[in-house]
Amino acid sequence: MMQRLTQEQLSQIITEVEGLKSRQEAELDQQQVREILQELNLPPELLDEALIQLRRRQVLEVQQRRNRWIASGVVVVLVVAIASTIFFMQQQNSTLSRVSAQQDRITLVQASNSNLKTISRQDNLEVFYRVTLQDAPIGKTLNLSCNWIDPNGKIVKQNSYQTREINTSVWNTHCRYTINSATPVGNWRVQMFLEGRQLSDETFTIRNS
DSSP states (O other), X not given: OOOOOOHHHHHHHHHHHHHHHXXXXXXXXXXXXXXXXXXXXXXXXXXXXXXXXXXXXXXXXXXXXXXXXXXXXXXXXXXXXXXXXXXXXXXXXXXXXXXXXXXXXXXXTTBTTOOOSEEEOOTTEEEEEEEEXXXXXXXXXXEEEEEEEOTTSOEEEEEEEEOOOOOSSSEEEEEEEEEOTTSOOEEEEEEEEETTEEEEEEEEEEEOO
16 A cells, blocks of 8 residues: 655655756766767776776765864863863862961870970970861862971971861861980971961970970
8 A cells, every 4th residue: 555645745755856856967977978078088998097086085085074073072072171170170279278277286195285385305205286277178188298397497307198088177187206315405396288388387495304
């Protein structure tokens, strides 16, 4: 049974047939092409070679267009990746720039709540620099460091460490230095840094026991 067509389908078929007819009328068979070449005093025996070269150029053009699309896609991906990286770094820097020291103090392990200004020199005594940070980024870790500076202004110890994952915006951290009987007496200084940016510093005095 013949399929029934709607008026819209009929119109589409008529349009398609007219297009096919136009293309067929515009196309020439090889015999017609040979006759045209003879009229132009061109050797018709080169027609086959010319067709091969034409097909090669068409294939090459398609490949070049494809390569351009691929290259454009790669460029877009790289631009998006770079933009995303820059955005992430800006967000990270903005987050770190808000971190500051709320409180700092010098303590010994036996008295973690005190704030010492003077320490008696003795062997294997651990001095703690305890700092309370505010606006610490929850869910992140921080790269912190400390400089211990002797009375002559020389950095005699550097601590570098990474905190564990932060779970509160107010965060306690510390670095330590061990003194002994050979440690110079006088006024000392300790500094804490967050990725090169100084957060806090404190001074204390080491004296003879």
